[in-house]
Amino acid sequence: MNVIRSEEQTAFVISPEVVKFVNDALIVNTTITSFKNCRFAFNEGAEFIEFDAKGKSRRFTDPPAWFISPNDFARGQWLNNHQLADYGTKEFISTFIAKFPNVKERREHCNLLFDLQLDKAAPASSQPAPVRKAGNRNRITTKPKITDLGSPEIFMQFYERLEKAVQSDRFPTLQILTGHEDLAKVPNSLKGSVRTWFKAITGELPPNNKRVEAGNVALFCAPIREQLKQIDAVGPERYYQTLSQAISQAGEQYIADFTFMFPQ
Template sequence: MNVIRSEEQTAFVISADVVKFVNDALIVNTTITSFKNCRFAFNEGAEFVEFDGKGKSRRFTETPSWFITPNDFARGQWLINHELSDYGTKEFISAFIAKFPNVKERREHCDLLFDLQLDKSLPPPQQPAPARKAGNKNRITTKPKILDLGSQEIFNQFFERLEMAVNSNRFPTLQILTGHEDITKAPTPLKGAVRTWFKAITGELPPNNKRVEAGNVDLFCAPIREQLTQVKAAGLEPYYQALSQAIQEAGEQYIADFSFKLSQ
């Protein structure tokens, strides 16, 4: 945020945490005043998002004139950003090692600075196996695993949509819970989190088309209304914080097997 507030035009290589932060923010709102006049390049320059002077976002895949390749960036602004531009060779090496103790991260930065082309030194990929007929012949499970977006605000929006649906006797489908009428356009992490949160509150998965077509919306919504009342009595914020911690502790558990109850 200090970089964003800077009056000067500054370039930085962003970490995966920043990428997640920006993308999660865009799920909530496409206009973010805190990001006004900021530009982000994701996936090694494969996609871009920029915010105008009012914070309104625009996504596109064409390479804009403002994009700087990681290698060009590393040989210029990178040294200044990391306060390494005034070091001699010996001092630079010592400071560089101290700044990046993680070997993987150190290799990535060395690759940028010195154009080591480490990706080209890897062994060539194996030839793909012959195409087979579709089908889960290896019996590898496709069940989704639990997921949490780490955002109180997104959880509150999910809870509000769920409450509005059951109070009006409507099946709380994924379309309603994610706010995306075309569910194919909803971000996969959002769908995973919504399924996980719904399972934690209700003990069930969101109703699919077969469940909706079968009817019985009154029987489906009545117990959920009582469960939502209990969550509100506990408080949305403490409930979500406890749920988020439980999801982290559960690790790689499947959504269908996940359960959660707020301890009193």
């Protein structure tokens, strides 16, 4: 809170506890005066939250101008934040080790500072990995369940991407609908919400590679355009408010089984 109250513009690496604190606070209220003029980047730049001068929040997924990537941050503000900018090499190493006694946390900070790309490094093994049959060995269903981010702003971004795709006769794939080409970097909560919203509007799941390769894009997009006209008639924001309530009431349904009709 001392950082938030500071009049200076300052950037900090935040812990998972802070991320949880901010998200939990937003469940209670989307306007938080204590967070006014604060900006948060989660999931290494896949999700963002801004609070305006009155503390009103806004969620979005497209990187804003103020976003500092972890590596850029590490090479600049990090040393000042941790008061290590003026240390010599030997003193820096001993202080760094003492400052982060937890080895996992120490690796994370080293990865940020020196771009070690630890997430890409595969440990060497003298034994070949055992060959396993593909498939669901535990016989536990992997069908995704409905989910909703509870953010009108992110829904409107999804809606605009969907409308733009079908108006130009392009398959609205998950990459297009989330705005991320690399789906591995997209939070599961966003992918699940996009699938849920798309199923509610169209009655289908977003087209996969097999559907795209099969063609017939005009035939696929034509009925969606008609459905979007109906949503435009009631207003996308009003539509989303009703849809969000329906998702909440539906509970633990699977996306494939979820249906939604806007009340007339």
